Amino acid sequence: MIAKIGGGKDTAGLIRYLFDTKKAKDHTDPHLVASWDGFAPDPGRANDFDTTKRLLVADLDLHVKQARRLGRAPEKHTWHCSIRAAETDRHLSDEEWADIARRVVAATGIAPDRDPDGCRWVAVRHAPDHIHIAATKVRGDLRTARHWNDYLTADRELAAIEKEYGLHQVVRGDRTAAKRPTRAEQEKARRQGRKTTSREQLRTTVRQLVSIATSPEEFLRLLDSVDGVRVDVQHFPSGDIRSYKVAVEGDTNAASEPVWFSGSHLAPDLSFPKIRERLTGIEPPPATEPGSRRKPNLWHQATAAAERIPHHLDHSDDTVAQAHIAAFAEALDILPLLAPDHLFRQLQQAALAFERASRSRIRDQQDQARALRGAVRALRTTPATGDGSGLAMFLDIAVLVVIAATRWHQARHHDQQVAAAQQTLVHLQAAYEQAAAQPLSALAQRRPPARAVKRHARHLRAVLPDHAEQVLADPAWPALAATLTQAEIAGHDPQQLLQHAARQRSLDDARSPARTLTWRIQRLGTRPAPSEQARAAQAGMAAIGRPGQPAASANLAPSLAHQPGTTAARRRRS
Numbered sequence: 001m002i003a004k005i006g007g008g009k010d011t012a013g014l015i016r017y018l019f020d021t022k023k024a025k026d027h028t029d030p031h032l033v034a035s036w037d038g039f040a041p042d043p044g045r046a047n048d049f050d051t052t053k054r055l056l057v058a059d060l061d062l063h064v065k066q067a068r069r070l071g072r073a074p075e076k077h078t079w080h081c082s083i084r085a086a087e088t089d090r091h092l093s094d095e096e097w098a099d100i101a102r103r104v105v106a107a108t109g110i111a112p113d114r115d116p117d118g119c120r121w122v123a124v125r126h127a128p129d130h131i132h133i134a135a136t137k138v139r140g141d142l143r144t145a146r147h148w149n150d151y152l153t154a155d156r157e158l159a160a161i162e163k164e165y166g167l168h169q170v171v172r173g174d175r176t177a178a179k180r181p182t183r184a185e186q187e188k189a190r191r192q193g194r195k196t197t198s199r200e201q202l203r204t205t206v207r208q209l210v211s212i213a214t215s216p217e218e219f220l221r222l223l224d225s226v227d228g229v230r231v232d233v234q235h236f237p238s239g240d241i242r243s244y245k246v247a248v249e250g251d252t253n254a255a256s257e258p259v260w261f262s263g264s265h266l267a268p269d270l271s272f273p274k275i276r277e278r279l280t281g282i283e284p285p286p287a288t289e290p291g292s293r294r295k296p297n298l299w300h301q302a303t304a305a306a307e308r309i310p311h312h313l314d315h316s317d318d319t320v321a322q323a324h325i326a327a328f329a330e331a332l333d334i335l336p337l338l339a340p341d342h343l344f345r346q347l348q349q350a351a352l353a354f355e356r357a358s359r360s361r362i363r364d365q366q367d368q369a370r371a372l373r374g375a376v377r378a379l380r381t382t383p384a385t386g387d388g389s390g391l392a393m394f395l396d397i398a399v400l401v402v403i404a405a406t407r408w409h410q411a412r413h414h415d416q417q418v419a420a421a422q423q424t425l426v427h428l429q430a431a432y433e434q435a436a437a438q439p440l441s442a443l444a445q446r447r448p449p450a451r452a453v454k455r456h457a458r459h460l461r462a463v464l465p466d467h468a469e470q471v472l473a474d475p476a477w478p479a480l481a482a483t484l485t486q487a488e489i490a491g492h493d494p495q496q497l498l499q500h501a502a503r504q505r506s507l508d509d510a511r512s513p514a515r516t517l518t519w520r521i522q523r524l525g526t527r528p529a530p531s532e533q534a535r536a537a538q539a540g541m542a543a544i545g546r547p548g549q550p551a552a553s554a555n556l557a558p559s560l561a562h563q564p565g566t567t568a569a570r571r572r573r574s
Helices: 009-020 049-060 062-071 094-108 150-165 183-190 199-210 215-223 271-281 300-307 307-313 318-338 341-358 366-381 389-411 417-445 449-461 469-474 477-488 494-504 511-527 532-545 567-573
Strands: 002-008 031-035 078-084 121-127 132-137 229-236 241-248
Touching: 002 150, 002 477, 009 049, 009 078, 009 121, 009 132, 031 094, 031 183, 031 494, 049 121, 049 132, 078 150, 094 121, 094 132, 094 366, 132 215, 183 199, 183 366, 199 215, 199 241, 199 318, 199 341, 199 366, 215 229, 215 241, 215 366, 241 271, 241 341, 271 366, 300 307, 300 318, 300 389, 300 494, 300 511, 307 318, 318 341, 318 389, 341 389, 341 417, 389 417, 389 511, 417 449, 417 477, 449 469, 449 477, 449 494, 469 477, 477 494, 477 511, 494 511
Parallel strands: none
Antiparallel strands: 002 078, 031 121, 078 132, 121 132, 229 241
8 A cells, every 4th residue: 555645725625626526537436434533524425515515624624723813723734645555456445444544644643542632534535446534734732733754654554554454565665765756747748758757867867977977077077068958056155066956958847947856856866965975086997907918808897896796795784785786786877878779778777777776774885885886987988899798797797796686685674675676687687688699609609629628517517516517508508618718728727717717606696607607717718827837836735735635637638728739838838
């Protein structure tokens, strides 16, 4: 059940709306199901509708008029709460709706239990699936009702009612969700032929710009350069930036003025202070790989940074974990800008869904995710072109991160965030399946020699006995075998690469361990291969670590890179 609460200053107008059947075509058989004393006049069941309606309004307004003569009546004296059941719920009886109404007015403080001076109220049913509660906020002792946080108290009571009545249990939030577009905004967008409202369009634009900006100043410059968006920046007397607001070009109100939205009205984390906190001190990734002069693969760096997120979720403080979830959301925001057109829709939907999962009541410790944010922003100069393996590699890790985030939110009872993460997973997995198809097919076509494939299978069984048979039966096994062979020709030890890849992250969450290993091996294989002396030292350390036993690779056939007749060996000798 969902409650919506509002207020006003016209009791007669509210009652007129609730009993109207002419303008509101969906109002059928309006009638009272409950009232403050059980004896309120019911216009819906009276022969003289107009007279009975006036009597009901006068009864509801009695204490308001008395308080007004004493100068103590609030200007907006009406309280209006609509309660709607889910579409899948059974139709409740009038008696059941009456019980629900009494519990809600008691929980919210409008008419507490056993309080003879509670406010006057009525519950009107004019449709099968919902009721409206109309009340005046002046009590019998002429004091104004104490109904602070009435939405939260009503929501808690409705959650209990859902369980007791066996109704659909609504996924409830923690007041960190972005404000939804109003019905008026949705109707306006529909009239103008737009698929999204101005609020939603601006929220997406601002989030994407935050994901690529490296400083608060750059964010404002990027925002000011967006076509079709107006920007107004406010400053403190000192000249420092206080806030900003944005509007869609051409979206005006009745006075022909732009419809402005401040950052905080777009989403709680899009206010300028929040953006400044996120964009201050971002760590840029290294310009060259350690021990090498060549430029690093930025997709590999971003993937390596994202791969550490599940560890933070499992072992770090909640504030650190929340910071990494928020930073990962920025990575999803940037992907639609970099990906090929055929992946845009799924990646955009994934980013929009995870936006809800990126916030909770836990305050994030932003400085703990600087490196991840830096790696994400470095991607803005590297679109997912070429064979697409970089994007597929990142999406493979992204799926694991979303699974880990779902579990993290579940453990903390963040119901809305869990639902959003699960929705994200659907879109992300669909995007990954499409993105991975071409690069995996290209790898499989390289077809390494049969003896190399058999050798890699032995390595796999030695390193990952629990997953080996699943990997060998996977359609992606040829691509993994080709990747291992490619790394071996470059001078790497395939078994050590498998060991390293297996240590990076458990494969239990992977839908296809073979594909996950392919991307990990591919990333590890691009690093400089260890020298002969380093390999000898590694072998010696392995033997020392297990006294009385041969090294893990002692009985394995020598790799292609180490055979004297191979091209790689000839290059090293020359």
